[in-house]
Amino acid sequence: MNKNDPSPTRILLVDDEPDLLSGLKRSFAKRLPDVNVLTAASGNEALDILSVQDVALVLMDIMMGDMDGLEALDRIRSNAPDQTVILMTGYGTIELAVDAIRRGAWDFVTKPLELDNLTRILQKGLERSRLIEENKELRSKISSAGSVPEFIGQSPTMQRLYETIKTSATSEYTVLIRGASGTGKELCARAIHRLSPRSAKPFIMVNCPAIPENLLESELFGYSKGAFTGADKDHAGLFSLANGGTLCLDEIGDIPVNLQTKLLRVLQEQEIKPLGADTSTKIDVRIIASTNADLEKKITEGKFREDLYYRLEVLTLHMPPLIEITEDIPLLANFFLKKAGAEPNVSEKSFSETALTPLFQHNWPGNIRELQNVIRRAVLFCPGSVIDQKHLKLGTPPPALGTTINQDADKEMIPYKEAKESCLDSFTRQYVHRLLKQCNGNISQAARLSDLTRAALQKIIRRYDIDGNQFR
Known part of the structure; x- marks a missing residue:
């Protein structure tokens, strides 16, 4: 059999006492029915088996004739540094155990062997090997991907986001995804899970706000x-249905305070x-939360629990607005064009x-979702095969700083809440960009000039994922 053949999980027993070897094989065949038990009567035979077969765990005696277990351990580890090896001996001393662990053994047991305890140790060792293999497969999957599935942008900002998504995916920590409406928070959550x-x-x-408050608790729990x-x-409830997987709480900032307490306990x-x-x-269940709300403001207003906020923001991802990744517009536009076609x-x-x-030249208050809608309409209403500027019906961009809104402007209307949040986000970004540019990226000077505390300004900068170094 070669290493690529599909087969059950294997463990390798190595000992030069034939009776002990056959006895252990019979015992583990019963105690670990899903495991294929292989045997070797010497260190050299064990190395030959390991060269042609994948083995999840090696249980090996130290005192053997041709090659002792410590020497065999060194050679195994040189070929496979992650191999799970448990050493056993009838001459157990603290010094010997320390030396075995130092040289890479995962565990050390002494004879006479107590089978119940040894079985538990083997099960833990097999779980270790399984997790190591899963992590290898995951790293291979991630490194082979140029970006992240279903994401299109290739700008430096998006490349940084991809790295953050990939890093977040390998952990079990709670993730908080922040960003304005239409920036792709749901897509990000699905990518982390995938x-x-x-x-x-x-x-x-x-979608937490879509479920009536009096039903949300029973739906979740x-x-x-x-x-x-x-x-x-x-x-x-949805937590039970997501067991073993991922539950994404979209717009978590709108969950009632009394339910936030129960969520914190979960x-x-x-x-x-x-x-x-x-x-x-x-x-x-792994929790991913997303929001376009100013959670810090909600905390000061008593509308969001501070302890829940810190539970959620272990890993925080900021989805950039389209105005910050305009170099990706051609890629996105052509993607949406092919999708609509x-x-x-x-x-x-x-x-x-x-x-x-x-x-x-557009400010994109609706972000990527707005761009997709613009392309869809252009495809639908363009009578020919070539889309020109006149077919791209863009809404009036948000006003620049210091200007007033023309109430009679001919623009496509979006929901009030979404329009308000987009304008506020646009204003804040423009203000902070101008502020840092004027102060050459000096945060202390910018805080004094804006009449904000240094901590408050830094919080705004982090929330909008603004790189202060670009202004220095």
Whole structure:
């Protein structure tokens, strides 16, 4: 058999006592039925087996005739540094155990062997090997990807975001994704899940404001039969449905304060208590939260718990607005053009040489979602096969600093809340950019000039992912 052959998990037992070897093989065949037990009567035989077969764990005696276990361990580790090796001996001393661990053994056991304890050690060693292999596969998957699945941009800002997404995917920490509407927060959450070890498990997205406040708790945590009128059977909540996978709480800033308390407990204890239940249930769910809200402001207003905020922001990702990645507009526009052209009853179209020019001059209050809608409309209403500037119906950009809004302007209307937040974001970014430019990136001087504390200004800079070094 060669190393690439699909096969059950293997462990290799190495000892020059035939009776002990056959006895251990029979015992582990019963105790670990899903494991294929191989045997070797010497260190050299073990090395030959390891050269042609993948083995998850090696259990090896130290005192052997042709090659002692420590020498064999050194040679195994030189070929496979991550190999899980457990050494056993009838001459156990503290010095010998320390030397074995120092040379790379994962564990050390003494004879006579106690089978129940040894089985537990083997199970832990096998779990270690499994996790090492999963991490190798994940790193290989990530390193082979030029960017992140379904993301299009190649600007330096997006490249930094991709690296952050990939790093976040390899961990189990809670992630907080921040950014204005239309910047791709949901896409980011799905990418983190897809690149994570949980990718084969469920990914559940919850739009928190879309669920009525009186139903949100039961939807998240579930309920037991008889918990309230109409609860005629047990109902599994979204946390239970996402068990083993990832649950994304979209617009978490809009969750009621009383529910924030219960959510905090879930994050702390990793358990849920359905409505009407007497006991709590352990869960294994990774939480990703997203928001376009100013959580710091909500905290000062008493609308968001500060302890929950710090639980969520272990890893924070800032989704850049389209105005900050304008160099990616051609890539995005052509992607949306091909996507729209693939829809039923739509003929294939292309851009003229000058069609994209106005796209660089627009402020994009609706971000990437707005760009997608602009391209969709152009594809739909362009009568020919070539899209020109006149087919790109752009809304009026937000006013520059110091100007007033023309109430009668002919512009496409977006929801009030979205328009307000986009204008506020645009104002804040422009203000901070001008401020730092005037102060040559000096944060202390900028704080004095803006009448903000240094901490408050730095918080704004972090929230909008502004690189202060570019102004120095």
